Amino acid sequence: MKILRPLTWKERLLCLVFPARCLGCGRAVLPQRLFCEDCVPKLPKEPFFQQIPLEEGSLTVGAPLPYQEGFRQTLHRLKFQEEWGLSKPLALVMAETAGALPGEFTLVTWVPMSDKKLRMRGYNQSALLGRAVAKELGLPCGEVLEQVRETETQHLLGRSQRADNVRGAYQAKPRVGGERVLLVDDIVTTGATMGSCAQALYQAGACWVAGLCAARSPYRPPEQEAEHTESFW
Numbered sequence: 001m002k003i004l005r006p007l008t009w010k011e012r013l014l015c016l017v018f019p020a021r022c023l024g025c026g027r028a029v030l031p032q033r034l035f036c037e038d039c040v041p042k043l044p045k046e047p048f049f050q051q052i053p054l055e056e057g058s059l060t061v062g063a064p065l066p067y068q069e070g071f072r073q074t075l076h077r078l079k080f081q082e083e084w085g086l087s088k089p090l091a092l093v094m095a096e097t098a099g100a101l102p103g104e105f106t107l108v109t110w111v112p113m114s115d116k117k118l119r120m121r122g123y124n125q126s127a128l129l130g131r132a133v134a135k136e137l138g139l140p141c142g143e144v145l146e147q148v149r150e151t152e153t154q155h156l157l158g159r160s161q162r163a164d165n166v167r168g169a170y171q172a173k174p175r176v177g178g179e180r181v182l183l184v185d186d187i188v189t190t191g192a193t194m195g196s197c198a199q200a201l202y203q204a205g206a207c208w209v210a211g212l213c214a215a216r217s218p219y220r221p222p223e224q225e226a227e228h229t230e231s232f233w
């Protein structure tokens with residue numbers, strides 16, 4: 001996995017004010033490093049790939065990092081603590097995994113957020129990651145998916161409930177017709193949300209869809225998930 005990043009002089013100067021931090025533990029690191037020396041051995045040898053079943057065929061989703069320990073906290077900082085700048089180093093690591101997905105892409109998009117949730121949180125972390133990944137890959141990007149009904153929080157639901165919760169919750173714009181789409185989200189667990197978004201993209205005429213997330217989380221039943229969430233905070 002990529003552990004160094006190229007930096008412009010402007011970015012190096014910026015690091016004097018906002019030091020670069022390890023994506024695995026948050027410790028300050030040299031500006032060009034993505035991970036500290038202690039976290040490099042914890043990185044997976046290969047990205048995680050999983051197949052999400054669709055009504056017809058399946059969706060391949062790749063993710064470079066495990067959603068555990070310090071990596072989990074990094075994703076929380078991006079998602080809940082407005083550390084938007086993390087999207088850029090995460091995108092570097094994600095772009096490398098995108099290179100291992102089958103096929104060439106023509107468009108990058110992301111899992112959208114409902115208007116209600118967007119008003120509450122103020123930003124969509126998946127959009128930040130999607131735009132940064134598109135920039136890294138030199139591909140066009142845009143919000144082509146729309147959440148057409150409210151859904152429950154996925155990680156507090158059981159496996160089959162998650163699929164029911166997001167089924168038909170998304171719609172894609174006709175402009176995806178003929179595109180080979182890279183669909184970005186922050187975390188993949190059962191893949192129900194990614195699957196529902198991919199289904200919407202295919203229904204709108206996309207000719208190929210693959211998924212890319214920053215981290216992969218193991219599935220835990222809702223009661224364990226609630227305990228785990230509480231212990232983190």
Ligand SMILES: [Zn+2]
Nearest residue numbers: 022025036039
């Ligand atoms: Zn570290």
